[in-house]
Amino acid sequence: MASLKSSDQTSRTSQPNTEINSSNLPNSYFLNSNENSSNILVTQPLLGIKNYHSWSRAMILALTAKKKIGFINGKxxxxxxxxxxxxxxxxxxxxVISWMINSMHIDVSSSIMYCQTAREMWLELQKRFSQGSGPKIYNLQKEISNISQNQMTVTEYFTRFKKLWD
Structure with a gap:
């Protein structure tokens, strides 16, 4: 009787499951019913080099929460x-491309609208806006060295310092 059970289980598990439906899709390919292309994941739109780093961090967090980060990081x-x-x-x-476009200023989105993949779009934005510039680094270092608490609370002072440092 024990041998009958094990052979029965073997025959059930050896058959490949070729049917693909929403219940056995990889998590990365699952879209919830409330997710649509008009959603805005990041409330502060990407303006360009001015806010690229904070925008990209917010976008990474949002896409990670939605289990879609693999579309931009290459996984x-x-x-x-x-x-x-x-x-x-x-x-x-x-x-993912729609979410990214909806979180950009129109001047930025219009220049990268025709990227084919979210990864391609992410890399293009990174190449365009994450470049460090010598004068900008110099100005930040100068601001950091000149910062003083004055009338700010400790929290305000630390926040300002941390923002410049980051």
Whole structure:
């Protein structure tokens, strides 16, 4: 009787599961019913080099919370169009691109609107806005060396210092 059970279990588990539906999609390809392309994940729009670092950090946090960070960090790569999961990948990739575009000033978004993948868009923004510049670094160092508490509370002073330092 024990041997009958083990052979029965083996035959059930040895059959491959070829059916793909929403219940067995990878978490990264799952879109909740309340997620749509008009959602704005980051309330402070990307203006350019002025706020790129804070915007990118906020976007990373939002995409991580939605389990979509792999679309921009390269861990989830484009699938072959023949793959049974391609449409799910494409849908999620398009959603991430929409979320990014909705969180940018129109001057920024119009210049990168035609990137094919979220990863490509992320890298283009990074290349364009994360460049450190000598004069900017010099000015920040100068501001840090001249900062004084004056009438600020300790919390305000620390926050200002930390913002400059970061």
């Amino acid at each position: 989830i790569t484009e699938l072959d169009p023949e793959s049974p999961l391609y449409e799910d990948w494409l849908s999620c990739n398009t959603m």
